[in-house]
Structure formats: structure tokens, C-alpha cells
Amino acid sequence: MGSRQLAALLPDPSAARPAYRRLAGAISELILDGRIALHVKLPAERELAAALGVSRATATAVYDLLREGGYAHSRQGSGTWTALPESRTPRGVTRLLGSRDTAIDLARAAPGLPHQALADALARISPQLAEHVHTPGYHPYGLPELRAIIAERFTRRGLATVPEQILVTSGAQHALTLVLGLLCRPGDRAMTENPSYPNALEAMRRARLRTVTVPVTDGGWDTGIMEAALRQALPRLAYLIPDFHNPTGRLMPGPQRARVLRAAQRTGTWLVVDETLADLALDVPRPAPFASHATPGAAAQVITTGSMSKTHWAGLRIGWLRAPARLVTELAGQRVATDMGGSVLDQLLALELLDRAGELLPLRLEELRGQRAALAAALSERLPEWTWQLPPGGLSLWVDLGRPLSAALADRALDYGVRVEGGACFAADPGVFEHRLRIPYTTPADILREAVHRMAAALADGLTPASTTRRTHWIA
Numbered sequence: 313m314g315s316r317q318l319a320a321l322l323p324d325p326s327a328a329r330p331a332y333r334r335l336a337g338a339i340s341e342l343i344l345d346g347r348i349a350l351h352v353k354l355p356a357e358r359e360l361a362a363a364l365g366v367s368r369a370t371a372t373a374v375y376d377l378l379r380e381g382g383y384a385h386s387r388q389g390s391g392t393w394t395a396l397p398e399s400r401t402p403r404g405v406t407r408l409l410g411s412r413d414t415a416i417d418l419a420r421a422a423p424g425l426p427h428q429a430l431a432d433a434l435a436r437i438s439p440q441l442a443e444h445v446h447t448p449g450y451h452p453y454g455l456p457e458l459r460a461i462i463a464e465r466f467t468r469r470g471l472a473t474v475p476e477q478i479l480v481t482s483g484a485q486h487a488l489t490l491v492l493g494l495l496c497r498p499g500d501r502a503m504t505e506n507p508s509y510p511n512a513l514e515a516m517r518r519a520r521l522r523t524v525t526v527p528v529t530d531g532g533w534d535t536g537i538m539e540a541a542l543r544q545a546l547p548r549l550a551y552l553i554p555d556f557h558n559p560t561g562r563l564m565p566g567p568q569r570a571r572v573l574r575a576a577q578r579t580g581t582w583l584v585v586d587e588t589l590a591d592l593a594l595d596v597p598r599p600a601p602f603a604s605h606a607t608p609g610a611a612a613q614v615i616t617t618g619s620m621s622k623t624h625w626a627g628l629r630i631g632w633l634r635a636p637a638r639l640v641t642e643l644a645g646q647r648v649a650t651d652m653g654g655s656v657l658d659q660l661l662a663l664e665l666l667d668r669a670g671e672l673l674p675l676r677l678e679e680l681r682g683q684r685a686a687l688a689a690a691l692s693e694r695l696p697e698w699t700w701q702l703p704p705g706g707l708s709l710w711v712d713l714g715r716p717l718s719a720a721l722a723d724r725a726l727d728y729g730v731r732v733e734g735g736a737c738f739a740a741d742p743g744v745f746e747h748r749l750r751i752p753y754t755t756p757a758d759i760l761r762e763a764v765h766r767m768a769a770a771l772a773d774g775l776t777p778a779s780t781t782r783r784t785h786w787i788a
Contacts, residue, residue, distance in 0.1 A: 343396070687753045
């Protein structure tokens with residue numbers, strides 16, 4: 313990692329004394345959060361001191377503290393390298409674990425699956441599972457029947473697709489990781505929205521990609537900025553969430569999609585389009601696939617990912633990608649080195665649930681509309697100074713607090729029994745979105761009302777700067 317790159321992630325050394333403790337604490341947090349990868353070389357002390365405008369003695373003290381805490385180790389003659397202390401767990405793991413307390417969880421935008429729907433589906437797939445147990449059970453492309461139904465769903469939405477263009481994965485995140493591993497090399501540029509899905513941003517950091525960011529505001533995307541970023545940076549890949557964007561909830565209009573597709577075709581950029589939320593259209597028709605707006609040439613550069621995590625249940629771990637058939641074959645080879653194929657049981661269950669989507673999905677959408685209304689009403693009543701735009705779909709509100717206090721509020725809210733993540737967790741660039749909260753409406757209305765009541769109480773109690781070392785981050 314370069315000294316300038318590290319300096320951009322760190323706080324102003326003059327903002328607190330002693331500076332070396334503040335800087336060492338910030339670096340350790342960045343390591344835990346994945347923004348500084350493990351086992352990478354840190355800048356030499358002299359370079360760090362020059363980049364931060366501090367003395368060499370301060371830089372030496374920073375590295376001494378990191379080594380004492382287990383966040384770094386030195387090799388004779390080869391410098392200082394990042395490490396993970398034995399007592400700590402990366403936040404990429406902890407943010408997905410269930411909470412160990414009774415806090416209301418507003419950090420993970422992931423609905424549960426009704427018990428009866430699961431029980432009925434398990435009963436119906438039992439005969440099919442009995443047939444599969446007499447086979448080896450390896451399906452690196454995914455079960456043929458599941459690939460076929462996913463392809464047919466794309467075709468119904470306006471994008472002609474055959475099963476050979478589908479790879480079944482262990483969730484959309486797995487699909488993205490496979491794509492990054494095959495198509496990108498360390499140092500490649502990747503264009504991403506800002507804000508964006510934190511786990512996707514972390515996957516790009518771990519792939520050692522250099523991100524080029526384009527804003528998503530309350531007004532949506534600025535196509536001119538996106539075209540300029542593609543033209544000037546020539547990124548190898550661009551990761552987009554055009555359907556009920558996570559976390560802003562924005563929906564990209566069709567004409568903008570066509571312009572982005574043409575711009576990416578001109579620069580030879582692969583577009584990875586995350587359509588995980590596309591089925592969760594609450595106030596508008598379900599959008600057509602992004603690639604359906606492309607010419608044949610441009611469509612060949614689009615990789616579409618999807619998942620059942622947001623529409624059904626994240627515990628199912630079923631996702632997919634749609635891409636040119638040849639690329640699907642190459643990606644299947646890539647995945648064999650990691651898991652050789654997904655669970656047959658999960659895929660049979662996914663097949664059954666997708667086959668009944670016409671029955672189950674409308675119930676899910678109606679439930680989400682009611683919960684969204686309850687959350688909006690509670691916020692308007694208890695926290696009228698906060699503002700937001702009601703999203704036409706998706707799972708959460710992107711709330712503007714009016715002041716940069718989201719990290720402090722998230723920290724204090726834990727004392728009141730609410731887990732929520734500040735907007736900075738969704739930032740592709742450091743130091744932004746401190747005035748934002750993402751609040752999912754994936755829990756029952758009465759729980760949402762109670763959560764807002766507790767957050768209002770936490771805010772009324774007064775806030776001090778958040779202690780980022782005290783709490784664990786939970787995002788999905």
C-alpha cells in the first residue's frame with residue numbers, strides 16, 4: 313500500500329493528541345474493516361511521515377503500537393506488514409453473524425422465510441432429493457433444472473436467455489468474487505457507485521483494485537459523470553446496482569441504462585450489474601433486465617448477478633450470474649477451485665420456491681409495503697427533522713439526519729437496544745455520508761416503531777463522538 317493511499321484513509325493527525333495513538337487506532341480499524349487488506353506491506357516510516365506531515369518519531373511510534381496490538385509485524389530487511397490479532401475477527405465476518413444480545417437488528421436488510429412456506433417446499437422436494445443421493449452430487453454449473461428456470465425468468469422479463477448462459481452460485485457475492493478473480497488483476501481500475509453495497513466494495517479492495525467512484529444522489533445517477541469516468545479512467549470493470557439501489561433506493565431510468573451501456577462498449581469495460589433487488593418493485597412495474605437495453609455487441613460485456621437472499625431468505629445461499637456462455641464456462645472452472653459446486657438440497661429448494669414465486673412474491677411485496685409505511689410514519693412522528701425519499705422498491709430508507717452524527721448515533725443506539733449502521737459504512741470514498749443512516753424495513757411494523765422510539769430517545773439523550781472501537785459492524 314502506498315503512503316498517499318494510506319494517508320487519504322487516515323484522520324488529520326493534528327485533530328487529537330497524542331497523534332500517534334489516534335493514527336495507530338485508525339489504521340487498526342481500517343485493517344479490521346477490510347479497507348486495508350491483511351498481509352500487505354505498509355509504507356516505510358519515512359514515507360508515512362512525509363505523507364501525513366508528521367515527524368519520523370511519530371510514524372515510528374504508530375508502527376510500534378500496531379506491532380504491540382498485533383495489527384502489524386516486521387520482517388528483517390523487508391518492512392512492516394499488516395496482520396490480524398488473535399483476539400479479533402474481521403468485520404466482513406462479524407457483520408454477518410447474528411447478534412449476541414436482544415438488540416433490534418436494523419443493520420441487515422434481509423427478510424426471513426415464512427416457516428410454512430419452507431416446510432411445504434421441503435416436503436415437496438423430498439422425492440427429488442432421494443433420487444439425487446444416488447449420484448455424486450457435483451454440479452459446477454448448477455442443477456440443470458435450476459439453470460433452466462432462472463434463464464426462463466430472464467426471458468420473461470425481456471432478455472432472451474438460455475441455460476448455458478447461467479451459472480448458479482452460492483449467493484450474488486460469490487458470483488461477484490468469481491468475476492473479479494477471473495477478469496481482474498491487482499491494480500486494475502473498477503468503477504463503482506458511491507455509496508454502494510459494503511460487501512461488494514470490500515471484495516474489490518481484497519482483489520487489490522483501484523476504484524473510480526461515481527455518485528448516486530437523491531436525484532439518482534448523473535450519466536454525464538458516468539460517461540466521463542468510463543472515458544477517462546478506462547476501468548476494467550464497473551459494478552452497478554441500478555434496481556432500487558442499495559442503499560439509496562434509486563431506480564435508474566431506461567434511457568440512462570442505454571447510455572451507460574454504449575459508453576461501456578466504447579471503453580471495453582465489463583459491466584457487472586447487481587439485480588438482487590430487482591424483484592422488489594413496490595410502487596412501479598418490475599424493471600426489465602439492464603442488458604435488455606443493450607445492442608448485441610454491448611450485451612456481450614454485461615454480467616448480471618442475482619440472488620434469493622433479498623426476495624426469499626439469505627440462509628438459502630443461492631445466487632446466479634448471467635453472462636455469455638463461454639464466460640460462464642470459464643467462471644465454472646474458476647469456482648471448481650473453491651467449492652466444486654453448490655448444495656443439491658439448497659438448489660432443489662430454490663427450484664421449488666422459484667417455481668412458486670407467483671404465489672409467494674406478491675405476499676412478500678405487500679408485507680414490505682406495510683412495513684415501509686410503518687417505518688416512514690414512525691420517523692415522521694418521532695424524528696420530523698430527518699428527511700428521506702420514499703423508494704419505489706427495495707428494502708430500506710436512506711435517511712438524511714441533517715447533521716454528521718450517524719456514527720455517534722449508531723454507537724449510542726446500542727445502549728438503547730438498536731443495531732443500525734451509519735452511512736459511512738456504505739461509502740466508497742472515506743469521510744462521507746456521516747449524515748446518513750440506512751434503515752431497513754424488513755422487520756414487523758411494531759418492531760420498527762419501537763426501534764424508532766429507541767433511536768429518538770438515544771438522540772434526545774445527547775451524542776458525543778462515536779467510539780469506533782467499541783462496536784461491531786453488521787451489514788447485509
